[in-house]
Amino acid sequence: MPLSHDQITRFLKSVHPYDALPPDALDELAQQLEVRTFEADAPVYELGTTLPGVFVIYEGQIEITDENGAVVSHLGLRNSFGERGLFKDGKAATKARAHTPSVLIVLPPDLVRQLIDGHDVVSKFFNRSRGDRVGPQSLATSSIDVLMAQALATCSPGTLVQQAAQVMRDRHISSLCVTEGDTLLGIATLRDISGKYVADGMPTTTTVSQIMTADPITLSPSDIGSDVLHVMMERGIGHIPISQGGKLVGIVTQTDLTHYQAVNSAELVRRIAQARSANDMALVTADIPQLLVQLVAGGNRHEIVTRLITDIADTATRRLLTLAEQKLGPPPVPYLWLACGSQGRQEQTGVSDQDNCLILDDSVSDADMVYFAELAKFVSDGLNTCGYFYCPGEMMATNPRWCQPLRVWRDYFNGWIAQPNPEAQMLASVMFDLRPIGGAFDLFADLQAETLAAAQGNSIFVAHMISNSLKHTPPLGLLRGIATIRSGEHRNTLDLKHNGVVPVVDLARIYCLQGQLTDANTRARLKAAGSAGVLSPSGARDLLDAYDLIAETRLDHQVRLVKAGEKPDNFLPPSDLSDFERSHLRDAFVVVKTMQSAVGHGKGMLG
Structure with missing residues (x-):
């Protein structure tokens, strides 16, 4: 099925990371791609063959199997595959075939490397499963969405000052944001109450609108801690509302900053x-x-x-x-x-x-x-x-x-x-x-x-x-390559503990058992197994990369829950992930499944 330049361009605009490319770069990319069609059951590539590039599915479904013939993933529209083998040694570590008649777009290796070198968003996409987090941050460089309190306390402008003071006392806070609908009108603090209402002997009928600071300066969640510090120092204030798109979403106080540091x-x-x-x-x-x-x-x-x-x-x-x-x-x-x-x-x-x-x-x-x-x-x-x-x-x-x-x-x-x-x-x-x-x-x-x-x-x-170690399996299935829990309280989520980190934990334990290694930590076990020859260096690296991505996705999910005021858990709705995050998480699960298959068939990961 031939595809026109316009068809390819429109399609790539719907696929991350290519959707983030400048128009001229996207246009140039569309001219250099190759389009391949496959009948049902036709092989896309065989195990160990040289990969022609990165594949993106324009139409159809692709089945990925490991060296033992076990199906590790079914991929559909917009999924990409072949990256891991391409950047590892250029050889296919799995086998791919068309499950249904399929149309694939192929990005040649040199073109992929040019995109990675020239565009940060593409580099982040292809290196996500191997990328390290940035170095530890200080208060000054931490983003505001980490610092701010999201459990907002608000009141209307007509609220009596005495009522506002009671709310602050009962909730152990020092300020209230004064709002009308989603609009921030002002902020009233304990200092306003003591310095104006009490000190000036204002009547009990005084409302918050009469003592508040109107139209206060605000920052956005994307700003950083140093912005908060500078504004507080320059203006001599201790409370800064945080807004996004004109909507109040949080507040940062001096207490929040102190707590963060403590x-x-x-x-x-x-x-x-x-x-x-x-x-x-x-x-x-x-x-x-x-x-x-x-x-x-x-x-x-x-x-x-x-x-x-x-x-x-x-x-x-x-x-x-x-x-x-x-x-x-x-x-x-x-x-x-x-x-x-x-x-x-x-x-x-x-x-x-x-x-x-x-x-x-x-x-x-x-x-x-x-x-x-x-x-x-x-x-x-x-x-x-x-x-x-x-x-x-x-x-x-x-x-x-x-x-x-x-x-x-x-x-x-x-x-x-x-x-x-x-x-x-x-x-x-x-x-x-x-x-x-x-x-x-x-x-x-x-x-x-x-x-x-x-x-x-x-x-x-x-x-x-x-x-026993193979009882917990990665959540690979037909829907975009990832299978969710089908019923119960956590229906339609991924269990990032039992189907995410536990399969790697179990594999690492087996490797250490085989090598009589004394480490207890999973990552240390995988490194030790690679050093001792129980795992090949490339096998150890692949499994470490997969484990890192799964474990960090699990922590990111727990952090999102904590920031939302909820208890952390291990059940992640796939909808919380972007397309490229799902793609790389699926790749990590494929690696784990492949290693499980090798162990289950009595094959080491040497050579």
């Missing part, structure tokens, strides 16, 4: 380390959502964000252990408190339950167990108070099964490895993420080394663990 991980750690009770700690951990917003908005990579947030949980755990010993007395025998799950991997986000256990010295007696049961309850209850809610599966030290002498733990692991039934596979997966938090760390060192050696040497156990 909320950092080191300060939270310091306050928790000095806390005298779990309730005191809860006042600190309540700032974690705001910390999450600031760390992500500040350009920190996901592994830095989750590490800093996990450090707070670690500090809270150790402080609770100290408080428990102060209450119960010194422990009768040495013990070690360990975390598993996301805390064990140092990957906590804004949504975390607690997964923990206790390893006790083998000299512990039955009578001593009473002490450790009370210690476990004190710490787990305290963590729950701090917002780390109880594990639904009771994977906690309060469960007697997970508060045992070292010899019992040794028997646990040996039993799971010798008889890898479904429960053993699940438990082993959880326990391979163990990380010591507080106590006698030497209780774990030998156990970890012995277990890894025994597990790696049992091919049946490894095979079962591989099978």
Whole structure:
């Protein structure tokens, strides 16, 4: 099917990133493209062949399969494919065929590189899955939409000053925006009330319109912190309304700026380390959502964000252990408190339950167990108070099964490895993420080394663990390459935990098991697996890139919820993503699916 120059130009105007190109650049691009047509079932390219460029689907559907013949994606109108292989080594890492009669636009490699070099928007598109966030930002360089309070307090111009003062008192705020519909008329502050209404002895019938600052200066969400600071300093004011498109959307106050500077991980750690009770700690951990917003908005990579947030949980755990010993007395025998799950991997986000256990010295007696049961309850209850809610599966030290002498733990692991039934596979997966938090760390060192050696040497156990790791699959389907949850409370969303990061977490655990690697963090595991030869360097890079994109998309989603005043979760509506974000997220899922397929077929990623 031949396409005219005008047809190609109109089509590209509907496809990101080409829709952002200047008219002359778009016109030049349309002249250099190649159009290819394919009948149903016709191959577009074979595995390992040289790619002719980047493909964009003008019409039809394309099926992508991996080296084992497993379908990893169905792509439709405006989807692009072939980028990863093109920029990796120029070779196709998958196989593509036309599922239906299809028309494809092909951008030759040299043309793609010219676009990347000449246009930032194109560069961002093609490098999104591999791009790092910018460096950490200060208050002065942070965008206003991060700084501003979105829970707006407003009143009408006819509101009595006394009523306005009552609202400020009850809501613990220092100003009200005076509005009529969506129009901002002015701002009334506590200083206006004290300096005008009270000081001048104005009557009780005085309205807000009589004391407010009319037509106040405003800024937009796209401005930065330094703009706020400069306006406040120059005008001698402490409140700046934020408007967008003529509509009031937020406000920034001096209190917001102070809070922004005060909320950092080191300060939270310091306050928790000095806390005298779990309730005191809860006042600190309540700032974690705001910390999450600031760390992500500040350009920190996901592994830095989750590490800093996990450090707070670690500090809270150790402080609770100290408080428990102060209450119960010194422990009768040495013990070690360990975390598993996301805390064990140092990957906590804004949504975390607690997964923990206790390893006790083998000299512990039955009578001593009473002490450790009370210690476990004190710490787990305290963590729950701090917002780390109880594990639904009771994977906690309060469960007697997970508060045992070292010899019992040794028997646990040996039993799971010798008889890898479904429960053993699940438990082993959880326990391979163990990380010591507080106590006698030497209780774990030998156990970890012995277990890894025994597990790696049992091919049946490894095979079962591989099978168990493939139970969580990326959400790939027919609709634009991404499948959503079909029913229930989270219908039509992507589960970025169980179908996003967990498949990579499971793969990384398998690689470390095969290589007897001791890392617990997923990213560290993938790097170690690449260095140790368990993964090829290119395989490790691809999976790291995919994991980074999925994990950062998850954090971005949680931040959006926090900024909207909602609780963070892992369920992302695809409609919240732009076309190019969906495209790259789908590519990341394809990489994970391909790696799962390789592991499932008993193939390593070497060579």
